Structure formats: structure tokens, C-alpha cells
Amino acid sequence: MSEAHNTGAAGESRPIRLRDALRQARIEAADRTGVVVDLRDAEVARLEILNEALDPLFAEVPEQIDMFDRGISQGETPRLWIDVVAHVVMGRDKRIYRFVQDTRFGRVVIAESHDVPVMVKAVTDYIARRMIEREQALAAMPAPANEKKPCRRGFGIFVLGFVVGALALFAFALYASLRPL
Numbered sequence: 001m002s003e004a005h006n007t008g009a010a011g012e013s014r015p016i017r018l019r020d021a022l023r024q025a026r027i028e029a030a031d032r033t034g035v036v037v038d039l040r041d042a043e044v045a046r047l048e049i050l051n052e053a054l055d056p057l058f059a060e061v062p063e064q065i066d067m068f069d070r071g072i073s074q075g076e077t078p079r080l081w082i083d084v085v086a087h088v089v090m091g092r093d094k095r096i097y098r099f100v101q102d103t104r105f106g107r108v109v110i111a112e113s114h115d116v117p118v119m120v121k122a123v124t125d126y127i128a129r130r131m132i133e134r135e136q137a138l139a140a141m142p143a144p145a146n147e148k149k150p151c152r153r154g155f156g157i158f159v160l161g162f163v164v165g166a167l168a169l170f171a172f173a174l175y176a177s178l179r180p181l
Contacts, residue, residue: 086100
């Protein structure tokens with residue numbers, strides 16, 4: 001008898017949600033696939049499971065913050081991209097998630113685990129840190145008082161230079177014409 005129909009001591013049934021049952025079925029299918037033949041498909045299936053588990057997290061990211069671009073690339077090594085520099089890849093045994101970030105000093109492993117909730121927590125922490133870094137960078141930049149003002153100032157300086165140049169040329173011509181030969 002399945003878990004959905006098990007009864008406890010009090011005689012109450014414990015229904016499992018369809019989403020949880022589908023996740024469990026995907027994990028079992030990924031396990032079978034990983035053991036049998038096509039390891040790449042097992043990697044993609046596991047990354048899709050993690051991707052689905054990250055849906056609530058990405059639903060909380062404000063729309064105006066467009067620095068995260070989540071998606072699964074299905075190249076030679078499938079990856080679940082979180083942003084431009086961080087992604088999740090499967091480990092050598094194809095059952096362990098490895099969350100890595102590319103830095104100017106090389107690739108850094110942020111987290112490794114077999115468990116989806118552990119990886120969701122690691123990605124959540126990473127996104128929070130990146131959002132704080134963004135806020136700090138924006139706070140450090142001085143806000144322009146008026147965006148049109150620099151353009152006007154540049155044009156004003158150009159006009160002033162043109163007028164001064166024209167007057168200087170006129171004055172030189174006048175001086176040269178009045179000078180005795």
C-alpha cells in the first residue's frame with residue numbers, strides 16, 4: 001500500500017501532495033537513468049528538479065533586478081545557470097550537486113550536496129549576497145542632479161568658446177587694419 005493511503009494510530013490518512021509525488025518520481029527516474037545508461041539525461045533531470053525547487057525563490061526577486069538569468073544549458077556538460085558567473089553542475093558521480101562561481105582567480109565551489117534543500121539554501125544565500133552587493137554599488141555611485149545639465153553645460157562652453165574666438169579674430173583683424181605700414 002502506498003504512503004498516501006497509510007493510516008496512523010488515530011486512523012487518519014496522510015495524503016501527499018501531487019507536486020511532492022512528482023518530485024519523488026523524478027528523483028527515482030533520475031536514479032534509474034543514472035545507474036543504467038544515459039548519465040547526461042540523468043544530470044539534466046536532476047538539474048530540472050533543482051530548477052523547479054528554485055521557483056519560489058526566484059518569484060521573490062523583484063522584477064527591476066535583472067542580474068539573475070536562470071536556465072539550464074544542455075551542452076556537453078549540462079548546467080543550471082543562476083547568473084552570468086554562477087551555475088550548478090553535477091559532480092563526477094552524477095548524483096551530487098556542485099554550485100560553483102567563476103571568479104578572476106578561477107572557479108570557486110560555493111556548495112556541494114546530494115540534497116536539493118541544501119542547494120536551495122546555498123543559492124538563496126548567494127542571491128541575497130549578490131543583491132546586497134548591488135545595493136552597495138548603487139549607493140556608492142553619486143546620483144546625477146539633472147541628466148540634461150551636463151549636455152547644456154557642454155553646449156554652453158562650446159558657444160562661449162565660439163563667441164570668444166570670433167571676437168578675438170575680429171579684434172586681431174581690426175588691429176591689423178589700423179596699424180600703419
